Amino acid sequence: MTFEKPHISVQGLNVQIGDNHILKDINIDIPNKKVTSIIGPSGCGKTTLLKTFNRLLDNTSDVKITGKVLVDGENIYDPNIEITHIRKKMGLLSQRPYPLPMSIYDNIAYGPRIHGSPKKKDLDILVEEQLKNVGLWEEVKDRLNAPATRLSIGQQQRLCLARGLAVGPEMILGDESTSALDPLSTHIIEDLFMKLKEKYSIVLVTHILRQAARVSDYIIFVYMGKIIEYGPAEQILKNPQEQLTKEYVKGYIV
Template sequence: MNNTKITVKNLDLMIGKHHILKDINTSIPEKKITVIMGPSGCGKTTLLKSFNRLTDLYPEVRLNGQIMIDGKDVLHTREDITKIRKKMGLLAQRPYPLPMNIYNNIAYGLRISGRKRKVWLSKRVEFYLKQVSLWEEVKDRLKEPAARLSIGQQQRLCLARGLAVEPEIILADEPTSSLDPISSQAIEEKFIELKQRYSIVLVTHILRQAKRIADHVIFMYLGRIVEQGPAEEIFNNPKKEITMSYLKGKFY
């Protein structure tokens, strides 16, 4: 039986007077790829960002309900938020390399958690760049600004930087939407490989991508979860009208 990594109970999110997420209840299985699907603006990204409380960054956001990670409620915990965030690697819609060189982009997360030994850092940097198959491409230019890499390389760098802090969960927000097909494929393949060790939550509106890699699917519409379950079930016989028409590509 699957273990549950993240459980969300009665989650509501408001930005000012706008009700963005409405009564979200779901659970995300461990070491699987969970795909959150739905048309643009339905709250997928917001849900993802509330998992590691990036919503704290915006003072006008109000959250109600519970988000349990490994049984601990992250919204009402006294634990240091940075520790909770370190459990979750984030991959954004577009790569946002930090304004520093390639090496430091990976080493940054390690340094801020207090690891300073150079030899150890170099080894880790190499290890994680190899993990995302970037090492061969960048090993001679580690001191160059990360912004000089191609978009596809940058996205893999961002993945490596996230893995370097040894998370348990990967939160990916349409990670391939700005990439070319080959780079997208590289990321998808990486995810399938990574789910051995990580629980992956992937937001996407690319239906084919969802079908290729999803184990578990959450379908959202207008801030609510319409339907959720194992991927085969949702794709083969959806129960709700809305899910069915979305899967047939009737609306966007």
């Protein structure tokens, strides 16, 4: 798949951790303001691929990364790049919610406070706006100073999403973001993705095919560290071209 103006463009990416060659010669383009899902069996490298987009692999020991990842045309593996500037562009939503050890308010304000010294009044507006964005405002407006850990898991995950949006990213990276949630919370998060794709490019890692079917515009199928097939969601799920994709979609490979 090629796009005229891809948001992320991965070129010849290889990732090795120790002796383990996790990603092998990856070349893909991620489109702007669409939902792109990365699917594949456990351990195929889909989370690793996602983490190369905001350089979260940097902290892994013995990691070796070669190739290029261009975000808005800028190679983020260029040694002269400022990592914080890249990461700020992408909100991360991990498997389980990890609220920061502080209040609900401070969780949202954390990012903006790091990137500047916003006025209290502006912060108040921002916090309210972001909490409304994820549909959490009504539930927490009376206890903004309570510790974030007091929220339910589903609420925490929405808080984490709002926290990511508060730094004004262009993109949302979701790493099996609903796998720890109950069906209702999953539904809420999926709806949010559908709503947010108007403003953000979204990349999701998921192992739930139904979820990929519900939210994706494009699907990337990864198997044993290689891209097997990449195309519009409909095509990958209903009419895959590759034998491996066919088997995976039918549930023969898990």
